[in-house]
Amino acid sequence: MLSVAGAKTWVELDRALRATTCFGSATAPPNGPTPDEGLSRLVTACSWDGRQRESAVASLTDESLLPVLVLRTADWVPQVRERARRSLATAFRSASAPGLLSAVSMAVAIGSWARGGPALDAATAALAAAPDEMLASARGHSDLGVRRLAYRLWLASGRCRDEEVMRAALDEPDGISRLRCAEWLASGGASRVDVLERLLSQGSAMVGVEALTALVKLGRPEAGVAHLTDRSALMRATAQWAARRAGRSPAAIYREALTANRPRARALVAGLGECGTGQDVDVLLPYLEHPSPRVRAEAVRAVRRLGGPMTQITGMLADPAPVVVRAVKQALRHEPDAVPAERLWPLLAADSPPHVRLGAYDQLREKGSWTRVHVDLHLLAASDPELSTRARADLTDWIHHNAATTYRPPAEPMVLRLRQLIDTAEPVIGPHQAGQLRWFLNTG
Template sequence: MPDEPIVDSIHRLTAEAVDGRRPAFAELADALFAVASDAELADSALDVLAAAGPKIWIDLDVVLRPGRYGYRDPRITQPTAVHELSNPLAVALAACGRNGRERHRAIGHPAMRTDVRLFPVLAIRTADWAETVQDRALRVLGDVLTDADAAALLAVVPVVARIGDRSRGNRTVETVRDALRRADDSTLSIVRGCADLHGRRFVFDVSLEAGRMDPRQLAAASLHESDIISRTRCAEALAARAIDRDQPELMEELLAGRSARVRVTALTTLVRLGHPRHGARFLDDDASMVRLTAQWAVRRAGGDPAELYRQRLQDAADRGRRRGLLAGLGDCATSAEAALVLPYLRDHSSRVRTEAVRTLRRLDALADVLDAQGDVVALLEDPAPVVVRNVADLLRASGSKAPAERLWGLLGDADRPRHVRETARRLLADRDAWTRIKADLLLSGDPDALLSSRASADLAALCGRDAAYIHQRCPAELRGELEELLVAAEDAVGPETTRLLRWLVRSGR
């Protein structure tokens, strides 16, 4: 940018490139060549790139070799500093150049072995398409990682984790794996804390395969690691150790894990070790996989999970987890338990009301409870959109229909929330084609732009693909009303859709 210091431009362009703005890479490449001749600016620019993460060099490696040929392009006619490898940034730029001999020469520069900021570029060159460059880069990387500290490994691992799936990346992966296996426990622990997700997962894989994590470390990672894949693998490794050595106490701590997969692993392992008593406390878990595992554990202990759900739902002191209890009842009970669910349709929590509706659907209980339909239909006016959506799903699944008069009233009341009116339109549209057309026409000119556009789009879809499947004739008592609605809605619907709808109405189909 005009009047912007060049290093500030590099900061800005690097941030844009990291955010995924592809055009920024070309500008960034030009800026890097522009500062390569100034040792101080080049060093600052290299610091910026080193802090940007591993992916920046992988993408720059492609951009630094432009597909166009032009003598004024600095990426082809490299500055003298780059050709002479006069500073670490110049070495990195030369190592990403078009000329294989230049890349080979840059890889052999002493800075490639000593400057940790260049290690990502060195790792990329180990998968170079030129075999001589690839071989030299692998030798240099092997020397660098012979007695590598945490800083060197943290610079290399995230890049290797990304390029390892390339056809030429196998030897690189093995080189880095060997270095991680040789690292001492302290270094390996530091590298497992790599900020990059791919790199951290790579190090966890090596650590677990090599058996380099003790029970304490496995438990800590199972409970606190942010990557769900690594967290689950650590829990599974700890579970295998607990089973092999008959140590159920190793898994009890994992029952408090925030990950559902970890809790399932812990609970399953304890049951296998003959300790199913922990199942009852997880019957109300929010995660379905944990609840189902807990129900299995209760059965293995000789209990009946459905009976426990009935007792806890009736116990006022145990209703704090009522959402999980309702979901669990839906897992294993029958429609006979629907009466327990109905009071929760009026719960103050929208999440509990939603779960109560879902439970009635899973119990297939609507037809068995005479008063339920009235309670459920009343929830079509619920202020929470998720509740209304689930009520509509329940009505559709059960084959029940809300009273048409009530739905027309909800549809036409402009003071109702959008989600209530939209659900009323969809439920009316489910009845037959002519009711669908009427509901769409009523909303097509609505002041709510979103409702209007959805109704108009539905009419266009009906005319475009569904009109041929309208086999029922338009009821005589409805023709006049539809004609009037078509006149009022023509501007919103469009002349072509209006013309086809008017023909459908008048043709007596």
């Protein structure tokens, strides 16, 4: 089982054995026969006694115990560290692929420790000198740290071919390693234009950004026009930059496509919102009524970004799609007075969809301290358990953090209403919290 243990398991085992040997429940003499010599060496190498750890370091020759030897290179006792580091260099030279990779995994895990650098340096040097087959195995390792280190060494070694790196850039599951391969290909120069075009058309967004950037630097900025409607905002931004370098206006391209009702409306709306001007708001406003909720939500963000009228956005707080209401809430985040309170209270009705009620609640909470208390008390008796729970937590938060700085009392009609609500809510919030609310109401 220990042969397949991960670095975290080894660290936890080391701590556990150190604690148990300290209290005498797992003793194992460093000398003399035992039923299991490997277990004896393991227990001794993880002993609380530094002398025992130092004596055990030289005997950690079993490949399954290499991770423990790596751990000892970061030991807090200098004599143990130095002896372990000397032994590690020798062990790496004779280790098989599985033994070396398990040790590398541990070295990567402790590489950021205060004393973990030497082990990582030794593991890096051993992996760099390993045969191609072992390096290929490391690139498929389940430990992402080992995988990324192997890719970095492979790409720097000069032993990789374009086609191999291309496959990794397209198919490697780890995004960081995939991006490194794309960066390596993108730095190859004009002879790899066909490779870059393939990466741009088939790769992930991050890989595509690297490829398009390289193509622009090679004098092919027109390649970006086809990617102005990419789903990724980062890819769209890079494509917009490329289009400008090609002498094209990305805003004009978006504007023309939206006016002609071309497909991929969501990306077109997002793109125009990213690079358009206030004059483009009229092009975007019809998309606030688009049949697709995703397009409507994107239109809300685009209109808000370009400074469009808030009146049409605020009316969408009752949109049947939660994604649209979330976009409206985000657009109104710094506009607490954009929607009058009298328009928000009806949205809390029991027959309103849950996301509409939540949106109205969030807006009312921003209307002022006493309106916040009012809506919290109102919702304590609501049939919606989620909103009721939110309201109770928010009321407690107001009492603890905001009540003391609420200096102005509410108007008299509000005072009467709040007193009635406090009386109604007392069985839910308890007499202590009800008393606190009455006191703040009378002294506010």
